[in-house]
Amino acid sequence: xxxxxxxxxxxxxxxxxxxxxPSVIVFGEDVGYFGGVFRCTAGLQAKYGxxxxxxxxxxxxxIVGLAVGMAAEGMKPCVExxxxxxxxxxxDQITQEAARLRHRSNQQFTCPLVxxxxxxxGIFGGQxxxxxxxxxxxxxxxxxxxxxxxxxxxxxxxxxxxxxPDPVIFLEPKRIYNGPFYGDHAGxxxxxxxHPAGEVPEEHYTVPxxxxxxxxSGSDVTVLTYGTMVYVAEAAVKAAGLDAEIIDLxxxxxLDLETIRASVEKTGRCVVxxxxxxxxxxxxxxxxxxxxxxxxxxxxPVLRVAGWDAPYPHAQEWDYFPxxxxxxxxxxxxxxx
Amino acid sequence: MTHPxxxxxxxxxxxPGDSPDFSGVPIxxxxxxxxxxxxxxxxxxxxxxxxxxxxxxxxxxxxxxxxPDIDDDELRTGxxxxxxxxxxDARMLMAQRQGKSSFYMQHLGEEAISCGFRRELAEGxxxxxxxxQAGLLIADDxxxxxxxxxxxxxxxxxxxxxxxxxFYSSKDHGFFSIxxxxxxxxxxxxxxxxxxxxxxxxxxxxxxxxDGSTAENDxxxxxxxxxxxxxxxxxxxVNNQWAISTFQGIARGGSGTFAARGHGFxxxxxRVDGNDYLAVRAVARWAAQRARANLGPTLIExxxxxxxxxxxSDDPSAYRPKEEGSAWPLxxxxxxxxxxxxxxGAWSEERHTQAEAEIRxxxxxxxxxxxxxxxxxSGRLPxxxxxxxxxxEAPTPHLVRQRHEMxx
Numbered sequence: 024x025x026x027x028x029x030x031x032x033x034x035x036x037x038x039x040x041x042x043x044x045p046s047v048i049v050f051g052e053d054v055g056y057f058g059g060v061f062r063c064t065a066g067l068q069a070k071y072g073x074x075x076x077x078x079x080x081x082x083x084x085x086i087v088g089l090a091v092g093m094a095a096e097g098m099k100p101c102v103e104x105x106x107x108x109x110x111x112x113x114x115d116q117i118t119q120e121a122a123r124l125r126h127r128s129n130q131q132f133t134c135p136l137v138x139x140x141x142x143x144x145g146i147f148g149g150q151x152x153x154x155x156x157x158x159x160x161x162x163x164x165x166x167x168x169x170x171x172x173x174x175x176x177x178x179x180x181x182x183x184x185x186x187x188p189d190p191v192i193f194l195e196p197k198r199i200y201n202g203p204f205y206g207d208h209a210g211x212x213x214x215x216x217x218h219p220a221g222e223v224p225e226e227h228y229t230v231p232x233x234x235x236x237x238x239x240s241g242s243d244v245t246v247l248t249y250g251t252m253v254y255v256a257e258a259a260v261k262a263a264g265l266d267a268e269i270i271d272l273x274x275x276x277x278l279d280l281e282t283i284r285a286s287v288e289k290t291g292r293c294v295v296x297x298x299x300x301x302x303x304x305x306x307x308x309x310x311x312x313x314x315x316x317x318x319x320x321x322x323x324p325v326l327r328v329a330g331w332d333a334p335y336p337h338a339q340e341w342d343y344f345p346x347x348x349x350x351x352x353x354x355x356x357x358x359x360x
Numbered sequence: 361m362t363h364p365x366x367x368x369x370x371x372x373x374x375x376p377g378d379s380p381d382f383s384g385v386p387i388x389x390x391x392x393x394x395x396x397x398x399x400x401x402x403x404x405x406x407x408x409x410x411x412x413x414x415x416x417x418x419x420x421x422x423x424x425x426x427x428p429d430i431d432d433d434e435l436r437t438g439x440x441x442x443x444x445x446x447x448x449d450a451r452m453l454m455a456q457r458q459g460k461s462s463f464y465m466q467h468l469g470e471e472a473i474s475c476g477f478r479r480e481l482a483e484g485x486x487x488x489x490x491x492x493q494a495g496l497l498i499a500d501d502x503x504x505x506x507x508x509x510x511x512x513x514x515x516x517x518x519x520x521x522x523x524x525x526x527f528y529s530s531k532d533h534g535f536f537s538i539x540x541x542x543x544x545x546x547x548x549x550x551x552x553x554x555x556x557x558x559x560x561x562x563x564x565x566x567x568x569x570x571d572g573s574t575a576e577n578d579x580x581x582x583x584x585x586x587x588x589x590x591x592x593x594x595x596x597x598v599n600n601q602w603a604i605s606t607f608q609g610i611a612r613g614g615s616g617t618f619a620a621r622g623h624g625f626x627x628x629x630x631r632v633d634g635n636d637y638l639a640v641r642a643v644a645r646w647a648a649q650r651a652r653a654n655l656g657p658t659l660i661e662x663x664x665x666x667x668x669x670x671x672x673s674d675d676p677s678a679y680r681p682k683e684e685g686s687a688w689p690l691x692x693x694x695x696x697x698x699x700x701x702x703x704x705g706a707w708s709e710e711r712h713t714q715a716e717a718e719i720r721x722x723x724x725x726x727x728x729x730x731x732x733x734x735x736x737x738s739g740r741l742p743x744x745x746x747x748x749x750x751x752x753e754a755p756t757p758h759l760v761r762q763r764h765e766m767x768x
Contacts, residue, residue, distance in 0.1 A: 084547065131530065
């Protein structure tokens with residue numbers, strides 16, 4: 024076991040994968056020599072050479088387009104889009120090509136690629152360094168969508184994503200790259216070295232896609248969340264003084280409905296929390312699934328706490344980012360009903 | 361003194377009701393363009409992006425540096441491929457008009473390009489075609505029955521009725537799955553070629569795009585990446601003058617040639633008579649050799665004319681003069697190769713007429729076979745269960761639930 028930040032864990036996942044499988048290749052903007060603007064690929068080019076870890080011109084569509092062609096040739100590309108906010112030029116290649124290639128060719132061509140992208144806010148990133156576009160990918164048939172919240176999961180899920188035979192959108196909450204974030208922006212930040220989830224094996228292991236984790240067991244209410252909000256929800260539960268069960272979904276698609284159902288049937292109450300904007304966000308899907316699967320067990324309407332339906336602001340960061348207080352209010356409200 | 365600004369919107373010079381006129385299209389004499397060595401520096405062959413490489417002269421003779429060394433048998437095979445493609449198009453067009461399929465797209469006038477290019481590739485090379493390169497399949501002896509099954513979306517369709525007609529897919533025949541989204545295949549071809557280089561393999565890739573789609577972002581992206589990594593890829597542009605109803609000037613063809621765009625990226629570029637089967641073979645050979653020798657990409661613009669409508673959903677008489685296709689100065693690719701074979705004593709009018717009849721009978725027989733399996737509206741259709749399969753390698757719980765809900 025070693026102590027790793029999420030950045031180091033992700034780097035270790037790529038290192039392990041590059042080492043084990045010669046068809047794995049890593050590329051993106053500033054990913055090669057420099058090692059990535061977030062240091063996630065530092066040292067990999069020196070270790071594996073320029074043919075396996077390299078820099079690209081600035082063109083997201085082509086980065087993913089190349090990867091589709093490479094995957095069709097039998098490679099396993101793990102590519103980086105510098106910020107999830109900049110994935111949109113590649114949306115055509117991801118949704119119309121990568122996602123459908125297996126289906127439209129009847130498996131003659133497949134697309135085992137991973138598109139990594141730092142996501143989420145809480146860093147004064149403003150409009151184009153803070154977005155959470157997961158719902159734009161969960162809506163697309165043929166994509167798997169993953170978002171880890173700990174260094175241990177980040178490595179295990181990324182290795183699993185690289186080994187997965189289908190295209191995976193891998194969202195990395197950059198607010199928790201260096202340590203968990205409980206929503207207390209004025210307080211001192213903790214780093215992963217002093218958190219149990221910072222314990223990461225140096226060798227190969229996987230965390231299976233499609234399996235949620237219950238990060239806190241409880242009986243009063245179920246909180247469905249993922250990414251940075253796992254920690255903010257934890258702080259909110261503490262503040263509300265409730266015995267809540269927190270589920271870190273880890274994979275949004277395919278969704279672990281069984282874990283969700285078991286929890287909500289037990290608690291009878293549910294709050295969904297995500298950073299992304301509210302309307303047509305992934306929370307809407309979660310609520311629909313919960314009401315369909317658990318309607319007769321529900322004691323109160325399912326609530327959601329999400330980013331406001333506005334572009335992510337700069338100065339108003341902490342009015343926008345779903346705070347522990349907002350989550351705690353929602354928790355109290357479902358308990359009153 | 362200032363003048364109000366005015367917006368420039370390019371317009372074709374001729375519209376319906378006008379007489380076809382291509383007198384403004386400069387056509388160099390066959391054999392007049394030099395053939396540089398395959399390791400030529402792009403800078404030293406800039407002129408080849410602004411001319412038209414042509415091999416077959418008016419009298420049918422093959423002339424000049426680009427005349428390829430191809431034997432009689434292979435040329436007769438080439439002629440047969442083009443005739444097969446034309447007959448296939450005619451039958452599938454008719455089948456669509458009869459309501460047996462929903463849609464079709466012809467290659468009329470463009471047969472030499474895909475049929476000729478395919479013969480210069482090796483086994484294991486990969487094409488990333490558009491919807492108008494079915495000659496790549498025919499010239500690689502892909503079973504025509506499978507192509508028809510795809511057009512009919514019947515039970516014999518290898519992609520289970522999931523795709524629109526003409527969106528074929530065959531890994532074994534080096535034909536990448538066609539997508540409706542234009543230009544996406546350009547960077548994909550570059551990526552495939554890079555993968556081949558990363559592995560140290562010997563295969564090359566070929567990208568395909570039309571004149572209109574060169575305006576898409578992925579065209580530019582493909583050129584940048586192909587150039588940056590010297591990818592072993594042949595970047596083909598089929599300039600058939602028309603993108604549905606918009607003439608090539610809307611894609612700024614009038615501002616220069618499409619081939620010339622290669623030079624902005626340091627990519628050598630050739631511009632070739634797309635209706636000259638021998639010239640197509642010659643430039644394809646040059647570019648493939650260059651790629652195989654690890655000298656990097658080549659851009660090729662094939663100058664041709666889309667004689668038919670864009671698709672069965674299109675009526676070209678609404679936007680261009682009738683008879684423009686027959687006035688096209690580069691002629692008909694099938695008749696030109698026929699005349700060349702006759703000129704070299706390897707073919708005759710009689711044999712050609714006989715071949716036409718044989719090919720028609722062969723295609724009709726195959727069509728009957730396909731229709732015996734089914735068409736879009738009758739016979740054996742793919743099971744609805746196929747909708748849920750292959751979305752992922754293994755079925756996910758939500759797809760299993762949806763399939764159960766549908767009861768298949």
